[in-house]
Amino acid sequence: xxxxxxxxxxxxxxxxxxxxxxxxxxxxxxxxxxxxxxxxxxxxxxxxxxxxxxxxxxxxxxxxxxxxxxxxxxxxxxxxxxxxxxxxxxxxxxxxxxxxxxxxxxxxxxxxxxxxxxxxxxxxxxxxxxxxxxxxxxxxxxxxxxxxxxxxxxxxxxxxxxxxxxxxxxxxxxxxxxxxxxxxxxxxxxxxxxxxxxxxxxxxxxxxxxxxxxxxxxxxxxxxxxxxxxxxxxxxxxxxxxxxxxxxxxxxxxxxxxxxxxxxxxxxxxxxxxxxxxxxxxxxxxxxxxxxxxxxxxx
Amino acid sequence: xxxxxxxxxxxxxxxxxxxxxxxxxxxxxxxxxxxxxxxxxxxxxxxxxxxxxxxxxxxxxxxxxxxxxxxxxxxxxxxxxxxxxxxxxxxxxxxxxxxxxxxxxxxxxxxxxxxxxxxxxxxxxxxxxxxxxxxxxxxxxxxxxxxxxxxxxxxxxxxxxxxxxxxxxxxxxxxxxxxxxxxxxxxxxxxxxxxxxxxxxxxxxxxxxxxxxxxxxxxxxxxxxxxxxxxxxxxxxxxxxxxxxxxxxxxxxxxxxxxxxxxxxxxxxxxxxxxxxxxxxxxxxxxxxxxxxxxxxxxxxxxxxxxxxxxxxxxxxxxxx
Numbered sequence: 001x002x003x004x005x006x007x008x009x010x011x012x013x014x015x016x017x018x019x020x021x022x023x024x025x026x027x028x029x030x031x032x033x034x035x036x037x038x039x040x041x042x043x044x045x046x047x048x049x050x051x052x053x054x055x056x057x058x059x060x061x062x063x064x065x066x067x068x069x070x071x072x073x074x075x076x077x078x079x080x081x082x083x084x085x086x087x088x089x090x091x092x093x094x095x096x097x098x099x100x101x102x103x104x105x106x107x108x109x110x111x112x113x114x115x116x117x118x119x120x121x122x123x124x125x126x127x128x129x130x131x132x133x134x135x136x137x138x139x140x141x142x143x144x145x146x147x148x149x150x151x152x153x154x155x156x157x158x159x160x161x162x163x164x165x166x167x168x169x170x171x172x173x174x175x176x177x178x179x180x181x182x183x184x185x186x187x188x189x190x191x192x193x194x195x196x197x198x199x200x201x202x203x204x205x206x207x208x209x210x211x212x213x214x215x216x217x218x219x220x221x222x223x224x225x226x227x228x229x230x231x232x233x234x235x236x237x238x239x240x241x242x243x244x245x246x247x248x249x250x251x252x253x254x255x256x257x258x259x260x261x262x263x264x265x266x267x268x269x270x271x272x273x274x275x276x277x278x279x280x281x282x283x284x285x286x287x288x289x290x291x292x293x294x295x296x297x298x299x
Numbered sequence: 300x301x302x303x304x305x306x307x308x309x310x311x312x313x314x315x316x317x318x319x320x321x322x323x324x325x326x327x328x329x330x331x332x333x334x335x336x337x338x339x340x341x342x343x344x345x346x347x348x349x350x351x352x353x354x355x356x357x358x359x360x361x362x363x364x365x366x367x368x369x370x371x372x373x374x375x376x377x378x379x380x381x382x383x384x385x386x387x388x389x390x391x392x393x394x395x396x397x398x399x400x401x402x403x404x405x406x407x408x409x410x411x412x413x414x415x416x417x418x419x420x421x422x423x424x425x426x427x428x429x430x431x432x433x434x435x436x437x438x439x440x441x442x443x444x445x446x447x448x449x450x451x452x453x454x455x456x457x458x459x460x461x462x463x464x465x466x467x468x469x470x471x472x473x474x475x476x477x478x479x480x481x482x483x484x485x486x487x488x489x490x491x492x493x494x495x496x497x498x499x500x501x502x503x504x505x506x507x508x509x510x511x512x513x514x515x516x517x518x519x520x521x522x523x524x525x526x527x528x529x530x531x532x533x534x535x536x537x538x539x540x541x542x543x544x545x546x547x548x549x550x551x552x553x554x555x556x557x558x559x560x561x562x563x564x565x566x567x568x569x570x571x572x573x574x575x576x577x578x579x580x581x582x583x584x585x586x587x588x589x590x591x592x593x594x595x596x597x598x599x600x601x602x603x604x605x606x607x608x609x610x611x612x613x614x615x616x617x618x619x620x
Contacts, residue, residue, distance in 0.1 A: 011519075043319045043320065043518070043519050044319065044320050045317065221353070221355065221356050221357060221358045222357075222358065223313075223358060223360060223361045223362070224310075224313035224358070224359065224360070224361045225313075225356070225357040225358055226313050226314070226315035226316050226317075226352070226354075226357045226358065226359040227313050227314060227315045228315065228357065229315040229316075229317070229357060230315065231314070231315055231316075231317070234320060235320075249303065250303035250304060251303070253303070254303055254306070254330065254492050255326055255489075255492070255529050256326070256329075257318060257320075257321060257322045257323070257325035257326045257329070257528075258314045258316070258318070258325065259310045259312070259313070259314040259329060260314060263308055272314070274314075275314035275315055277319075277320035277321075277525075278320060279320040279321030279322075279518075279525035279526055279528070280321070280524075280525060280526030281321055281326075281525070281526050281528055281529055283526065284526040284527065284529070284530060285529050285530070293526075
């Protein structure tokens with residue numbers, strides 16, 4: 001059995017890509033199972049989806065802790081989620097990056113496929129939905145299913161126009177994917193560079209399981225305790241405040257859904273990037289045009 | 300009266316909640332609680348707001364807050380109000396006022412919680428009921444509610460070749476509530492913060508039941524960009540689709556009166572949920588919105604709109620790019 005884990009953000013289609021892969025495998029007479037896992041998080045929040053492929057029926061319905069392959073749909077996730085957590089020895093990693101993929105290679109990987117999926121999705125689909133693009137990269141590295149079966153699955157799932165665009169994106173990423181093998185890595189090691197950049201860091205509080213003995217009685221919880229949940233990592237854009245144009249009207253502050261604008265002593269406003277989800281309401285509503293939304297840099 | 304500068308810096312809805320980026324309801328809730336302060340008890344029905352603000356073991360709320368089932372926010376609020384009265388009577392708490400607030404979404408108000416709300420209003424409990432109307436069951440993935448507007452595509456009323464989205468007109472909660480002859484009912488929008496804050500304050504100070512209906516635009520459910528939430532809420536008011544008014548002791552007062560309305564088309568075109576709506580349906584909606592607006596003006600004792608009723612452009616400071 002082959003286990004694949006997809007990491008994405010809500011709205012990018014991680015769940016759909018796991019399902020498409022499973023459908024394509026079923027078309028080829030294989031057995032497959034796909035399902036997502038997410039909490040109450042919404043659009044923009046990190047989510048994961050799972051897919052199992054096998055030659056015989058699959059009865060396992062649990063989340064995948066030790067995948068053979070990890071597919072990461074969003075470049076900003078390396079900072080936030082331990083994407084390679086539990087990845088098997090000599091496992092494969094498929095990433096979406098605009099940078100040099102060698103920086104993401106670490107010693108125990110069996111292979112790495114890199115593609116600038118955000119760019120392809122933006123050019124062909126006109127929106128940052130990277131799921132089908134990443135599938136192209138995945139089947140380029142590991143021929144799990146034929147490209148044709150994936151195209152068929154797409155045609156069945158979407159209407160004609162959207163399916164054709166997605167097939168185009170799929171084929172283009174199949175062409176443009178860069179594959180790195182451990183041999184390439186050894187070469188690079190010889191040059192004395194370090195392979196640290198691929199290590200994921202965790203900024204938020206780690207998920208943990210609660211025993212019923214630890215639960216507070218009557219479900220009374222600490223007021224305002226969601227402050228521990230830093231939603232800043234959902235963001236793909238951040239507001240940039242221009243003090244010279246600011247007229248201190250405070251509309252950005254009152255319209256912020258996440259209370260991320262902070263009133264300062266001198267009447268100006270600052271942004272609390274721990275919680276800002278980058279919605280852009282402040283920039284849109286600022287009557288003086290003093291706020292600009294800047295793209296968050298990758299990594 | 301409120302002004303941005305005199306509002307409290309304290310956040311009663313703590314950041315870190317799991318609302319979508321650009322959530323209109325989160326904006327509204329933040330404003331409402333800035334006006335209400337901390338001497339309140341909140342009963343919150345199931346819905347988006349409950350799910351995003353209280354994932355165990357955390358909570359966003361900085362005041363006594365209780366999560367109740369979908370249908371009984373008003374009933375629980377009645378119970379709390381009666382309980383406080385009893386405690387005060389027995390001398391166990393002092394005489395300072397503690398306002399009881401019930402909050403629910405449109406599903407928890409217009410569909411599932413309607414009988415509890417009606418009962419509580421009829422019994423005349425001293426509480427404020429706030430309905431955050433995002434016009435569908437957004438929490439479970441956009442299913443229609445009786446508050447979904449005509450023509451809106453949802454998961455259960457998908458726009459197809461023959462039927463274009465919701466086939467029925469939005470339920471008029473304000474008239475249902477007004478039929479209970481309660482002292483105060485009003486509609487509000489987070490796009491008009493000072494108006495909203497004033498209405499919350501008024502509703503909280505009035506003795507007896509008060510009802511507040513707040514339109515809260517929802518980026519994923521309405522098919523809009525996160526940054527357009529506030530602008531679209533403003534457009535809903537300026538096209539007459541969601542008029543802002545108060546009903547006090549049976550008298551209607553328009554909070555915002557326009558000589559001319561913006562064509563409804565402009566409001567509909569900006570939203571993914573009305574995509575594919577045809578001209579015939581659009582004309583029907585425009586007619587009906589105008590009728591409602593004229594009716595409201597008549598009831599408020601104002602002069603009706605004259606035939607050249609459309610304003611050419613929006614107010615200057617809406618950027619429409």
